[in-house]
Amino acid sequence: MEQQKVTIKDVADLAGVSKSTVSRYLNNGYISAEKQAKVRKAIEQTGFQSNFFAKRLKTRESKLIGIVLPRMDSVTVGKLLSGITRVLEPEGYQSILLVSQLSSKKELESMQKLQQQGVDAILVDSVGLTAEHVRRAQEWGLPILYTGQKNAAVHCLKIDDAAAGHRMGVYLRQMGHKHAVFAGVTESDEAVGIERKEGFIAGFCEGRTDAKVDFVETGFDFLSAYNQAAEIHKLGPSVVVGATDNISLGILRYFHERGVRVPEDISVVGFGGYDVGAVVYPALTTVAFDYELMGMKAASYLLNILRGGEAEMTNLDMPLLFVERESVQNLAKKTLPINSTSLPAMM
């Protein structure tokens, strides 16, 4: 077994001090200026690098944060991760990534692996919280924060899907729409599949009886939305509400192919505020979520728990940004909405 090139012992010998003194130099200080210089020189000369594992074994702090994500190849996950990293890196923390592939079982397995790995805390962009999740969190005594799902028994941080849906519902009601088709996803995704939809229905139907919302289920991708578009169209709504911008984009493509004009013949809206929504035509009206900000907040929150911060994070609600672009017709006034010639609301 080959051994480490330079250990703290070598530095100590070269500097003519004890291991303890070098260790103190490395950590809290408490060393005379004279020896400090000697040690510094010895470290320079030897090119000493502290052994990560020996250090962690004793200190029981890894400066590693475990992150479990449902998938990697998605813009929202990328932005989330970007925000997380932005906060964690300057604090000297690093991230270990695991992918749950949208499976709650794999999610738990991943968390277990991370726990064994000795991470200081775990952040999970969850696909669904189970009782087991709650139990494990307690058993491990490890700070765990969930994003994307909500449960009172654990730390979590989530976009207010109901509010986002509601906001869109109110907007479309004000624009004079009466019949909407909600192109949504499976109800097993509580946040997107249920909350967002219910919120929309509430906002859209509030205080009137002549409103109608149909529901068609699709997947999260363009293609499955595109494939459902004919059925959606057949229902004859004045507006199609895609549960995500991707869904709306697939539907937009279908309408384009059939010569159905948007928004003149039918309106289309989405959720997410993806960048591409601004570059397609008509540019997509949407409720934008700031996933990068969410990542930053999540990381800060986690750090706060980690430090025993009873400073109780106060500002945990995620702001929603309504992005009005070109894909909705104002039926109330029988005029088109603002149709800017420059790239609308591009981020």
Added chain:
Amino acid sequence: MEQQKVTIKDVADLAGVSKSTVSRYLNNGYISAEKQAKVRKAIEQTGFQSNFFAKRLKTRESKLIGIVLPRMDSVTVGKLLSGITRVLEPEGYQSILLVSQLSSKKELESMQKLQQQGVDAILVDSVGLTAEHVRRAQEWGLPILYTGQKNAAVHCLKIDDAAAGHRMGVYLRQMGHKHAVFAGVTESDEAVGIERKEGFIAGFCEGRTDAKVDFVETGFDFLSAYNQAAEIHKLGPSVVVGATDNISLGILRYFHERGVRVPEDISVVGFGGYDVGAVVYPALTTVAFDYELMGMKAASYLLNILRGGEAEMTNLDMPLLFVERESVQNLAKKTLPINSTSLPAMM
């Protein structure tokens, strides 16, 4: 200092054997069936979990792979990561992620951090290889693999940008185009900024003197491409070649706003094969790169180096897929290219 709940010592005491025996049970075997049962039972009873750091300290193997990425919130990086993870996870390796923010200096710093962290190997989606990169790789004696850039002195894996550009050039030449504007990025990105462009010019101009290629520089995002679109249009080409699909999407938007029809009035192509390219209209003709496959190959390659595999990876070239969709007019035959009514070449 709180200590670990259950150590190998506790298990040994409970099972009535020595620590060594438990360790052997955990690792190579070499233990009698009788004691094996006892140890198994003791581990079950105590819920023993091996201490990651103590183990790593002794074995000098972390089962951790460091990954340095230029940024997180990009589809290509997401796919790459997805491929990497797909190979690494089943092999029991986990990834530590660091972001270089497109800076070569930060890239080196990140690599250094990972090295200190005791990772078994490093994978870098590099933004530019320097002499320092090569020096460090030797100094550390750690397997390092670069993707996205090429250098004979180190292990690397890269899309053949020149070939991709060439392919597109040949295609457009065959389609009868004579005047192209290449909307490219800064030459400091050797792969995209130089190789892809030069490859295109070669393929486009090959064997004729009546071809002309103008160059306009933009950023990587929709917006900066959109902002350069007027200048591009002024040059009056028959086709605009975006160095990435995003650039082409921004240009498409501009043309749409001005009522310039694509491909009837002007053709537009891109590189990358992003999913959205299939859903916009006209669907974008492009050279698709399989970044997920690249991630998988990169991870396999790295594992191979790690295992001292002199099995010399042979199949390192990345396949290119030419995706002909709707955004190019065939000037040679004065007819439109295949215009499918279903979602073209959607992945």
Added chain:
DNA sequence: TTGAAATGTGGAATTAGTTCCACATTTTTC
């Protein structure tokens, strides 16, 4: 039936750090 080989086993050393404690100085206070 003896010697050799195979099979287990435990003790002790090892890995590379941190930290507690005792003790020597030096500085401050009364």
Added chain:
DNA sequence: GAAAAATGTGGAACTAATTCCACATTTCAA
């Protein structure tokens, strides 16, 4: 000027595993 406090320092213990080595059994062959 003595006692008290502050400041450094090194030795030894400790962290939780793996692994080498010596030694006891047991099995097998001659």
